[in-house]
Amino acid sequence: MPILELKDVTQEFGGLRALNAVNLTVEEKQIFGIIGPNGAGKTTLFNIITGIYVPTQGELLFKNEIINKTPPYTVARMGIARTFQNIRLFNKLSVLDNVKVGSHGVTRAGVFGNMLGLPASRREEKELTEKAQLLLHLVGLYEKRWEYADSLAYGEQRRLEIARALALNPTLLLLDEPAAGMNSSEKVDLMELIHKIRDDKNLTILLVEHDMNLVMNICEQIAVLEYGKKIAEGPPEIVKNNKKVIRSYLGVEA
Amino acid sequence: MFWEQLLNGLTLGSTYALIALGYTMVYGIIQLINFAHGEIYMFGAFVGLFLVSVAGVNIFIALLGAMAFCMVLGMLVEKVAYRPLRGKSTRLSALISAIGVSIFLSTLMALIRGTNTTRYPEVMQIHTYNLGLIEISSLQLIILLVSAFLMVGLQMMVQRTTIGKAMRACSQDLEASYLMGINVNRVISFTFAIGSALAAAGGVMVGLYYNAVWPYMGMMAGLKAFAAAVLGGIGSIPGAMIGGVTLGVLEIFGVAYLSSSYKDAIAFAVLILVLIIRPQGIMGQKISKKV
Amino acid sequence: MDSFLAQYIDPYYLRILVLIGINLILALGLNIITGVTGQLSMGHAGFMSIGAYTSAILSMQFGYPYFLSLLAGALMAALFGFLIGIPTLRLEGDYLAMVTIGFAEIIKVFFLNFEPGGKAVGLSGIPQNTTFVIVWVIVLIVIILNARLLRTRMGRAFYAIRENEIAAESCGINTTRLKVLAFTIGSFLGGLGGGLYAHYMYFIRPQDFAFMKSIELLNMVVLGGMGSIPGTILGTTILTLAPEMLRVVAEYRLLFYGALLVILMIFRPNGLLGDIRIYDIKKRFRKKEVETCRS
The missing domain is CATH 3.40.50.300 (P-loop containing nucleotide triphosphate hydrolases)
Structure with missing residues (x-):
């Protein structure tokens, strides 16, 4: 099909x-x-x-x-997720956050949920962190999860883009x-x-x-x-x- | 009545255009809103006043003197406050630096001259010529002619000379220009000099026309000129001219036919409407997203 | 409570602390728009004035209770932020800056001609309900909610828009909607700060919310470090204190203020705290742990 x-x-x-x-x-x-x-x-x-x-x-x-x-x-x-020829990462966010942003389209928490720390929002955030960590393990960047995205080497940045794209399921x-x-x-x-x-x-x-x-x-x-x-x-x-x-x-x- | 207002609008608009040119040229090359530009214009007005009243020179010599002074001032501002930031900061930091310069310069003038309005002395006999439809004063004539002369001169310089070509190259791609051997710092410095000279000319003529100068005159004039530059399409030299004149005319008509208490709002309301309909300004080119 | 504090703290210092608090609420709002989402707004004082006038008129002429008029002022500002955001946030960078300047100027001219607001003379006799405690309780709430927002889904999306709009879209972020949202939240805080200000100052006039006020707020956000809450707090504190400290140099005050902005930007181009966020500090501790283990 x-x-x-x-x-x-x-x-x-x-x-x-x-x-x-x-x-x-x-x-x-x-x-x-x-x-x-x-x-x-x-x-x-x-x-x-x-x-x-x-x-x-x-x-x-x-x-x-x-x-x-x-x-x-x-x-x-x-x-449909994608990576870019001229790398487009969120440079001043951590590697982990880059992947988490990637999940934006498949998560639901809203402004109020986030601000008030409602249970659903907290649960989602926790799942998100776990999922992002798994994806970082998959592309071999887990150790660098706290680095800024722009401090990674070129090849690593390309792999981070893949992880971010995968976060969208x-x-x-x-x-x-x-x-x-x-x-x-x-x-x-x-x-x-x-x-x-x-x-x-x-x-x-x-x-x-x-x-x-x-x-x-x-x-x-x-x-x-x-x-x-x-x-x-x-x-x-x-x-x-x-x-x-x-x-x-x-x-x-x- | 209509023609007279149109003439008043053109006169005011051509001074906006002179200031707007400085904004647009600097923006075109280094993407900086040079907020100190309004203060350069204010300094031009005061230097002209000084030359006329203290040194007692002819008004045209005073105009040239003010332009020369502001050229140096503009280059100095660029060197001290913007160049050290270039390449190592976000554009917003440069903007804050420009705001700092703006506050510094207007306060400096307030300290020197006091915060009151100063009047320009009687520098020449004002004749009025009757042209059938309208009456034009010699002052308006001078403003229109000098502005037109300066704008044509600028356009020729940008199109025909080597330094003009270098400026256009830099506005296309600063880095590539540098790699092609253009002395980028010199071009930027030169751009500030030219823009500042034009603003100074605007300052002297506004001082003459409205017969008043004061240290904080740069703020509102600067904002409106920047609005004019954006209206015309920022980065575009003909755009700044058209934007300035359009804004001046609309403002005068607004005051004449609507209400004078909303004078300052008119320019901005027009600007917002135009941008909503045509986000790139009148003469600006639509830049398609690069992916 | 305030009278209790007044026994121990000089009223002059108390007043400065209140002003720092109000500026913090305003600056944190602008930080969401400009610092976090990267949408340059140079008309934040416009939203402040909407909040100030709305709340002042409601409590003076309609007898609304203090907190209700504060809320109404903030909501009114948010409404305007929302309505202006929809058509203008398609504009990029400096075009948006120009529109926000223009909007604030139009609002100022409107209030200069607004009969119930006392036109150019302004409004006086606003009940002075804003106290030190109220301001700082609100500041704390705003900081906590703000911090929570910025480290979770929506906040991250705001940062993502600032960093790379196209990539943000490719992650499923509706950038236009979120920009309007950031603008609305920021305007709400602007209106809230304005209401607190009006009920503290007793007296407001359109010139209090002129272009310079917007610029002052922008300076606070950029000076501390774009998008960082600790940075905004630091920048706001410094720039609220600076004019007071500079009183010794009397009329040279603004001269120094201007020079200070230039010098700070030259030496700390990315703001005093750069983009320091909580995990930077965490990271530092983590590194230390690793090093001690090795040695």
Whole structure:
């Protein structure tokens, strides 16, 4: 059953067409990769899915519901969580609080509950702390939970973003270049982590990545974008040998 | 009546525009609301007064003298109160520093001159010319011509000269400009100098026009000029001119046709309405969210 | 109680302590808007004046009991905060600052022309019900509720908006709604402070709530350290005391005040306490424990 469907999605900025009639179907529990050269429209695609941009044309379906004009916070509450290519953490909050904020969309306590310390609010806060600690264990940042987010190393910040996204209990997780800036051993850890969270949390993962090795290794289905158009799609071994893809990446006639 | 009010509005508006230019240029480059800018304008008015009444020079020489003095003052303020904060603080800290300078300068002038209003001396014979529809006084004519001259000059400088190009580059991206070899500190210093000179010119002319200067005149004028800059779209030079003139005209019409007791509220009410309808101001460009 | 205190404390000091308390309530309100949620408001005195006039008129002309008129003043300010917040909080940064300045100026001009408020002359003869004890009891309540709010879900969301709006949205935070909420809470405290002020001063006029008052409050929040409750307390105390301490330099007082702001910002650009929150202190203790274990 498809969890996310894009039908003829087009996005224009002024005269620039960033995405051109893209069709995409992501099945549940899949690890789906999107690759393509710089400026191909990969991040734009993420921004459309998460509601930051409203597509100029086309239809966007999440669990068979149209989410074209759904604002970002509602998309998040529906179960789509994401990380950002240019890391966007809450720098002057602790690592633990970053993860706790991630749960905002799935918790309920209001201002009065918080101020008066009502039982429901206290209980929720306690659960929240425990859940956040578990997630920090999962990404290996538990020891650093009291640090400011901006004092973490680059790779750690990327993992914190994943933990924060997971705090939303998503059914679909979007990872925007999760391996960028990581060294090879960190990348191996990351691959393990991605597999682990998919299996443990039972979720679907859509990722944009430049690192071919990583994409080919963990993705079950890959779509290739070039200049806003989808030029190929399929399992890794098929995409790898696609002529258009090779041309796009190596710039030679194959 | 209508045409006369329009003329009064244009005269007042062009002085707002002169002050607004300083706000908008500084904001365009370092995203700082330079709250001390109103006080620079006030200093300009007083230096002009001093030159006319004590030194006894011609009013145009006094105008140039006030502009030169404020250039130095503006650069000094930037160097002492803003530069040490640059790069290591939030914008809000710089704003508080600017507020500190503003309080300091207005108090300083109050200590020197007392808090009372001082009148400008009779510096020239005021003629009135009849132009059919309207009568224009020589003073209004001077204000309009000098303002127009300064604004055209500024626009030429920003568009045609090297330093103007550097200013535009810095307002696009300060860091990239620095990496491209632009002496960013000098450009910022220069921007403060130009903005302050324009404010000083505004101060002298307002002093002449309303025949009154006082140490706390910078506060309200500064707020309104900042409102004008925002109205036009902050960071945009033509925007500041249009915003200033629009605000001046609206204010005079509001006083003439509505009520004078709401004078100070008119400018702000217009501003709020415009921003609600068009959040980026009249000339400002909508910046799409970068993700 | 106050007369009891007055036997031991000089009335002059008692008065300063009351003023610190009132400023604290005002500044803590502004802290939620500007310090925590990051929405620059430069018109907090406008909300203060709404609270002051509403409560003063209610108790003088309609015979409302003191606490009821305080509450009504605070609610009225909150209502205005809410109504103004809805259309304007879409605006970013300095545009919002300008709108808040404009709003406060319009309110001031309104009261300058407001017949029941005595126009420019102001209102006098407001019952002096505000006492040292009442102010400080309210301050304590405000601090406790504030601290609880800021370390739990909604407070964290406010901080998240300040730190990164787009990321906050991606966590399911309705940033527009929460900004309006922060603005409303802050305005409520502004109105409350205004009501207390009116019933302490006996006499209010529109100029008491001019732009300079808003700036003074903003200074208190930024000086101590944005978003930190201890910072706001420290900043408010220093800046309420400073003019009193500077009385020795008489007319040079404001000159020093201005210079002080510049110097403090140059040496402590992120405020005196930076962004110190409870867990920073906890963290420090934790580190010590670890070190002693190792050694």
